[in-house]
Amino acid sequence: MKLTNKFTLWYFGIMLLVLLIGGAIVYYEIQWKISKVEVVRHQRLNDLIAQQISKGGDYTNHPTRKRATITEIPADSMPKGDQSYYSRGLNWNPEFQVNEYRLVVTSFYIINGKHYRIATYSFIPSFYQLLPGVVDSFKWILLLLLILVAISGKLIPKYILSPFKRTLKVIQCFDLKRRQPIVLPETRTDEFKELNKFLKKMTDKALEDYQSLKEFAENASHELQTPTAIIRGKLELLMESDIRDDQAILIAEMQNALEKLSRIHSSLTLLTKLENKEYTAGTPVCLSALTRETLDSFEELLQMKSLTLSCHLEEKVYIALHSSLADLLLTNLVSNAIRHNIPGGKITVMLTKAGLVISNTGLAPQLPVSELFERFKKGDPASDSIGIGLAIVRQICDLMNFNIVYEYASGLHMIAISFQSSSSASKLLQNLSFPLSPVMQP
Amino acid sequence: MKVLIIEDHQELARNIHDFLAKEGYICELSCTLETAREKLGLFQYDCILLDIGLPDGNGLQLLELLRKEHQDSNVLIISARNALDDKIVGLENGADDYLTKPFHLAELHARIRAVYRRKNLGGTHMIEFNEITLNTDTFEARVGNVTLDATRKEFDLLLYFIVNKNRVLSRQAIAAHLWGDYTDNLANFDFVYQHVKNLRRKIAGAGGIDYISTVYGLGYRFDAHKHEAET
Numbered sequence: 001m002k003l004t005n006k007f008t009l010w011y012f013g014i015m016l017l018v019l020l021i022g023g024a025i026v027y028y029e030i031q032w033k034i035s036k037v038e039v040v041r042h043q044r045l046n047d048l049i050a051q052q053i054s055k056g057g058d059y060t061n062h063p064t065r066k067r068a069t070i071t072e073i074p075a076d077s078m079p080k081g082d083q084s085y086y087s088r089g090l091n092w093n094p095e096f097q098v099n100e101y102r103l104v105v106t107s108f109y110i111i112n113g114k115h116y117r118i119a120t121y122s123f124i125p126s127f128y129q130l131l132p133g134v135v136d137s138f139k140w141i142l143l144l145l146l147i148l149v150a151i152s153g154k155l156i157p158k159y160i161l162s163p164f165k166r167t168l169k170v171i172q173c174f175d176l177k178r179r180q181p182i183v184l185p186e187t188r189t190d191e192f193k194e195l196n197k198f199l200k201k202m203t204d205k206a207l208e209d210y211q212s213l214k215e216f217a218e219n220a221s222h223e224l225q226t227p228t229a230i231i232r233g234k235l236e237l238l239m240e241s242d243i244r245d246d247q248a249i250l251i252a253e254m255q256n257a258l259e260k261l262s263r264i265h266s267s268l269t270l271l272t273k274l275e276n277k278e279y280t281a282g283t284p285v286c287l288s289a290l291t292r293e294t295l296d297s298f299e300e301l302l303q304m305k306s307l308t309l310s311c312h313l314e315e316k317v318y319i320a321l322h323s324s325l326a327d328l329l330l331t332n333l334v335s336n337a338i339r340h341n342i343p344g345g346k347i348t349v350m351l352t353k354a355g356l357v358i359s360n361t362g363l364a365p366q367l368p369v370s371e372l373f374e375r376f377k378k379g380d381p382a383s384d385s386i387g388i389g390l391a392i393v394r395q396i397c398d399l400m401n402f403n404i405v406y407e408y409a410s411g412l413h414m415i416a417i418s419f420q421s422s423s424s425a426s427k428l429l430q431n432l433s434f435p436l437s438p439v440m441q442p
Numbered sequence: 443m444k445v446l447i448i449e450d451h452q453e454l455a456r457n458i459h460d461f462l463a464k465e466g467y468i469c470e471l472s473c474t475l476e477t478a479r480e481k482l483g484l485f486q487y488d489c490i491l492l493d494i495g496l497p498d499g500n501g502l503q504l505l506e507l508l509r510k511e512h513q514d515s516n517v518l519i520i521s522a523r524n525a526l527d528d529k530i531v532g533l534e535n536g537a538d539d540y541l542t543k544p545f546h547l548a549e550l551h552a553r554i555r556a557v558y559r560r561k562n563l564g565g566t567h568m569i570e571f572n573e574i575t576l577n578t579d580t581f582e583a584r585v586g587n588v589t590l591d592a593t594r595k596e597f598d599l600l601l602y603f604i605v606n607k608n609r610v611l612s613r614q615a616i617a618a619h620l621w622g623d624y625t626d627n628l629a630n631f632d633f634v635y636q637h638v639k640n641l642r643r644k645i646a647g648a649g650g651i652d653y654i655s656t657v658y659g660l661g662y663r664f665d666a667h668k669h670e671a672e673t
C-alpha cells in the first residue's frame with residue numbers, strides 16, 4: 001500500500017471520529033441552548049405575572065395567563081435557595097394532538113406578604129426532531145471533506161514526495177562499477193535532507209571500499225605474480241645449466257609447486273573479480289557454438305582418456321554472458337568432467353535454451369556433493385587439482401542468477417545449470433529425454 | 443635483434459636478459475619510464491618488452507610516444523595485471539602482444555619471435571630448420587618433401603621447439619604454451635608426453651631426424667646439433 005494512501009485512510013478515520021464527536025456536541029449544544037432560551041423567556045413571563053399580581057387588577061383573560069398556573073402557597077413550602085426552576089418531559093399537547101416536549105418553568109414570589117408559585121410552560125421542538133437536521137448537515141460536511149482529502153491526498157504528496165522520488169531514482173541507477181558518486185536533488189524537507197545526506201555518505205563509502213578492494217586485488221596480483229615470475233625464470237635458467245639428475249628432480253618438483261601457486265593465485269584473483277562484478281554481460285554469446293568449440297578443444301584429452309562423448313546441442317542458444325566467463329564456465333565444467341572420469345568412461349553434454357547439463361561417469365565423491373562447490377574442496381584429496389574450478393563455476397552462476405545443482409547417482413556425476421533463475425536446475429535433470437548423438441568414441 | 447627490456451623488477455629483467463642473451467640478442471635494461479624514454483630517443487630497437495606498472499608512471503604512456511615517433515619496433519607488454527581493460531587498451535594503442543606474469547621465458551621468446559616474424563620478415567610464413575619447414579599461415583609442416591600429418595597442437599609444439607631450440611623446455615612451459623593458463627591443471631604431463639611422443643613418431647615416419655630428446659626429470663629439448671652428430 002502506498003504511503004499516501006495510508007495517510008489518506010488515517011485522515012478519513014480521524015475525520016470520521018471527529019465528526020461523530022462533533023455531531024454529538026452540536027446536538028447536545030442545540031438542545032441545551034433551546035431550553036436555556038425558553039427558560040429565560042418563561043422567567044421573564046413569570047416576573048411579568050408577578051408584577052401584574054402586585055399591581056392588582058383582573059388579568060384573568062390576559063394573554064400572559066394562557067399557559068400560567070398561579071398558586072398561593074404556605075410560607076413554609078417556599079424553597080430556600082433558587083427562586084426558580086424548570087423541568088421538562090413528554091406531555092400531551094392538546095393544540096396539536098401529539099405528545100411533545102413540554103418545558104415548565106416554576107418561580108416563587110413573595111408579593112404583598114403572600115407567597116405565590118407561578119408556573120408557565122411551553123412546548124419546545126423535540127430533540128429527536130432536531131437529530132435528522134444535525135445528521136444531515138454533518139453528512140454534507142463529511143462528504144465535502146472526503147472529496148477534498150481524496151483529491152489533496154493525490155495531489156499534495158506528488159508535490160511533497162517529489163524529492164524523495166527523485167532520490168529513489170538516483171539510487172536505483174547507482175552502480176558501483178561505474179564509480180560515479182551520486183548527485184541527489186536539493187530539497188527543503190528536513191527528513192529528505194537527512195536521507196539524502198545519509199545516502200550520499202553511504203554510497204561514497206561503498207565506492208571508496210569498492211575501490212580499495214579492487215586496488216587490493218590488483219596489487220596482490222601484481223605483487224605476488226612478479227616474485228613468482230622471478231622464481232620461475234631463475235628455475236628455467238638453472239635448468240639450462242649443467243645439473244645432475246637428482247637436482248633435476250628437485251627443480252621439477254619446485255616447478256610443480258610454483259605452477260600450483262600461480263594457478264591458485266590467478267584463480268583467487270579471478271574469483272575476487274567475479275565477486276566484485278567486474279564482468280558485465282555485453283552482447284549475448286552463442287552458447288551452442290561456444291560449447292562445440294570447447295568440446296573440440298578437449299578432443300585430444302578425451303581420446304587420451306578413452307572417454308566417450310555424446311551430446312545434444314540445441315542450435316542458437318544465446319545467453320547474455322560475458323564471453324570470457326562463458327568460456328571459463330564451459331572449460332571448467334568440461335575439464336572437470338574429464339579429470340574426474342574413469343578410464344573408458346562417458347561424458348554427456350546437453351544444451352537447451354532452458355539450461356546446460358553435463359554428466360560424467362566417475363567414482364563416488366568422498367564429500368557431500370554440495371560441498372564440492374566450495375573453494376579448495378576436492379572429491380579426491382589425492383588429486384592434483386587445486387579444487388577451485390567448481391567454485392568459479394558457481395560464482396559465475398551466482399553472478400548471472402543461474403540456478404545450479406550437482407547430483408551424484410549410480411556412478412554418474414551430474415551438473416545442471418538452469419539459465420532461468422526462476423526454474424530449478426534439478427528440474428532439468430528430471431527430463432533428460434533428448435536423443436544423444438555420439439560425438440566421439442575411443 | 444636488439445631488445446629493450448623496460449621492467450622495474452631487476453631480478454625479472456635480468457632473467458629475461460640472461461635468457462635472451464643466449465639467443466644472441468642484444469638486450470638493454472631500463473627500470474623507469476624516464477630512462478626508457480631517453481633510450482628510445484637515442485636508439486632504435488627491434489623489440490620492446492614493456493611492463494605496465496612502472497615506478498614513475500604507466501607503461502602504456504610509452505606506446506603513445508612510440509606511435510608519435512613512428513617507431514616500428516615490436517612492443518610486447520608484460521604485466522602482472524591480468525586486467526582485461528589493460529590488455530585491450532594496450533593492444534589498441536599499438537602493442538603487438540600481451541603476456542601475463544608469471545610467464546615461462548621460453549614462452550616469452552616464442553612470442554617475441556612470432557611478433558617479429560609477423561612484422562619484420564616481409565610477411566613470410568615459412569620457418570625453416572634443416573630439413574623441417576613450417577608454414578605458419580597454413581599450419582603445414584614438411585620434413586624434406588614429405589608433408590607431416592600433424593595436428594594443430596603438434597604443429598604448435600614443433601614450432602615452439604624450433605624457436606626454443608637447444609633449450610630445456612619444462613612440461614609446464616609446454617602445457618602453458620599449448621593450452622593457455624585457464625585450465626586448472628588439466629593440461630597434465632601425460633598429455634604433454636603423449637603429444638611429444640606423437641610428434642617424434644611422425645617426424646621419424648617422414649624420414650626426419652629425431653631432434654627431440656627427453657631431459658631426465660625436467661622435460662624436453664630440441665637438439666639442433668643432433669644433425670651433425672648423426673651425419
